[in-house]
Amino acid sequence: MDRAATVDRIAALIAPFNKKGVAITEASTFAGDLEFDSLTVMDFVAAIEDEFDIIISMNQQAEIETYGQLIDAVVKLQG
Amino acid sequence: MTDLFSKFDALIAQREGLLATGVTDPFGLVMERVISPTVAVCNGRETILLGTYNYMGMTFDPDVIAAGKQALDDFGSGTTGSRVLNGTYAGHRAVEQALKEFYGMDHAMVFSTGYQANLGIISTIAGKGDYIVLDIDSHASIWDGCKMGDAEVVPFKHNDIEAMEKRLKRIPEGAGKLVILEGVYSMLGDIAPLKEMIRIAKEHGAMVLVDEAHSMGFIGPNGRGVAEDQGVLDQVDFVIGTFSKSVGTVGGFCVSNHPKFEIMRLVCRPYVFTASLPPSVVATAATSIRKLMHGADKRAHLWENSRTLHKGLRDLGFQLGTAEPQSAIIAVIMPDLERGAGMWEALLHEGLYVNLARPPATPAGMTLLRCSLCAEHSAEQVQTIIGMFARAGKAAGIL
Numbered sequence: 001m002d003r004a005a006t007v008d009r010i011a012a013l014i015a016p017f018n019k020k021g022v023a024i025t026e027a028s029t030f031a032g033d034l035e036f037d038s039l040t041v042m043d044f045v046a047a048i049e050d051e052f053d054i055i056i057s058m059n060q061q062a063e064i065e066t067y068g069q070l071i072d073a074v075v076k077l078q079g
Numbered sequence: 080m081t082d083l084f085s086k087f088d089a090l091i092a093q094r095e096g097l098l099a100t101g102v103t104d105p106f107g108l109v110m111e112r113v114i115s116p117t118v119a120v121c122n123g124r125e126t127i128l129l130g131t132y133n134y135m136g137m138t139f140d141p142d143v144i145a146a147g148k149q150a151l152d153d154f155g156s157g158t159t160g161s162r163v164l165n166g167t168y169a170g171h172r173a174v175e176q177a178l179k180e181f182y183g184m185d186h187a188m189v190f191s192t193g194y195q196a197n198l199g200i201i202s203t204i205a206g207k208g209d210y211i212v213l214d215i216d217s218h219a220s221i222w223d224g225c226k227m228g229d230a231e232v233v234p235f236k237h238n239d240i241e242a243m244e245k246r247l248k249r250i251p252e253g254a255g256k257l258v259i260l261e262g263v264y265s266m267l268g269d270i271a272p273l274k275e276m277i278r279i280a281k282e283h284g285a286m287v288l289v290d291e292a293h294s295m296g297f298i299g300p301n302g303r304g305v306a307e308d309q310g311v312l313d314q315v316d317f318v319i320g321t322f323s324k325s326v327g328t329v330g331g332f333c334v335s336n337h338p339k340f341e342i343m344r345l346v347c348r349p350y351v352f353t354a355s356l357p358p359s360v361v362a363t364a365a366t367s368i369r370k371l372m373h374g375a376d377k378r379a380h381l382w383e384n385s386r387t388l389h390k391g392l393r394d395l396g397f398q399l400g401t402a403e404p405q406s407a408i409i410a411v412i413m414p415d416l417e418r419g420a421g422m423w424e425a426l427l428h429e430g431l432y433v434n435l436a437r438p439p440a441t442p443a444g445m446t447l448l449r450c451s452l453c454a455e456h457s458a459e460q461v462q463t464i465i466g467m468f469a470r471a472g473k474a475a476g477i478l
Contacts (some may be wrong), residue, residue, distance in 0.1 A: 037172065038439075039443060039444065042215055042234065042236070045243065046235075046236065049245075049246075049249070050245065053247060053249060055210075055231075055233055055246060055249045057210075057231040057232055057233050058225070058231075058232040058233070058234065059231055059232060060150075060231075
């Protein structure tokens with residue numbers, strides 16, 4: 001899967017979770033900039049998993065801090 | 080020097096803020112004297128206990144007490160050793176035999192706490208390259224067992240059958256899979272649709288572990304739990320349970336029909352590297368478990384108590400964790416921590432103890448007043464409790 005197409009799909013998925021309308025860059029952090037709490041993380045991860053038919057385990061989630069890292073992980077998990 | 084405690088500053092500030100309002104510290108209560116399974120003296124006054132998980136009221140059972148005293152005389156105060164060295168006494172074998180008979184299973188392994196049972200079994204059986212699929216509202220001991228092992232951990236939305244199935248489908252072919260569920264979820268007191276979930280787990284080649292800590296003794300025809308009640312206990316690979324609720328003492332266990340189960344005694348670190356339970360504890364547990372096999376009348380009264388309290392609180396206008404009573408836990412949902420702590424204190428002044436539960440223990444950031452009923456609560460006590468809730472609810476501005 002090419003990265004640009006993945007970026008577009010993730011951008012559409014994150015919009016409803018970005019309640020404060022933060023301007024998201026690849027350096028944006030989920031915990032800091034986006035202020036995602038654990039419940040939001042769970043729902044957002046589930047949405048990503050269902051969209052791309054992948055698993056992002058808790059172990060992998062621990063390595064993902066920024067929006068850019070999430071895109072990279074999703075590209076990689078799609079093989 | 081970086082103060083390693085600075086990570087707790089936010090919690091310290093929240094706690095100080097709460098106590099500054101003048102409310103009694105809800106996490107510092109002392110039981111000065113315990114009169115029965117349902118009554119203790121707190122702050123010098125007699126208090127009805129409605130937050131103990133002492134579901135079957137076995138803590139003061141005369142046969143249980145006598146067995147404990149006899150074991151103290153015969154075997155001493157402690158074993159001072161691991162189960163695999165000098166810490167297995169006749170009583171440890173006897174309580175494992177009682178568990179095998181209670182559940183009708185081939186193997187039983189007793190741990191020093193229920194927490195250690197989950198920690199030990201989960202971290203040992205699910206290793207590197209294996210996948211654990213678990214409910215997001217799982218107990219802390221399950222999460223800690225996942226963290227201690229090396230498996231990939233994949234949570235799904237609470238009691239969501241479809242979400243669980245989707246995740247099972249996505250696991251790479253050939254990987255080992257463990258599905259972890261609970262019979263009763265202790266925060267809201269709701270039960271799991273085990274029949275459907277276990278069927279799907281098995282279809283996808285997963286082993287299944289069910290924590291039945293909050294169902295033992297009173298759910299299911301023989302009190303074996305929610306899996307028994309839904310007719311799927313024979314499909315469960317590992318049942319985790321505890322002595323610190325219906326059994327009325329402390330300790331944890333796993334029962335299983337797995338033919339290789341006994342090897343766990345050598346490879347499970349939370350079993351090996353800790354001292355075994357004291358002789359008096361295993362003696363009280365074995366006696367209690369055998370009495371629970373014949374506890375049908377007590378069971379019926381406990382359910383009656385649960386239904387009466389649930390209806391009473393709902394009729395008063397409280398928001399409850401479940402629409403109908405599904406277990407012996409009734410969770411009363413509070414609007415926020417401040418008012419929850421205020422209501423908790425108002426109840427204590429009325430002479431009633433309940434558990435105040437708050438995030439991160441609770442789902443969805445809720446503050447709960449968690450009530451757990453006991454088979455030894457009289458019908459009259461339950462009516463008294465409903466009256467206390469009515470007065471405290473008005474005093475605290477909840478109703």
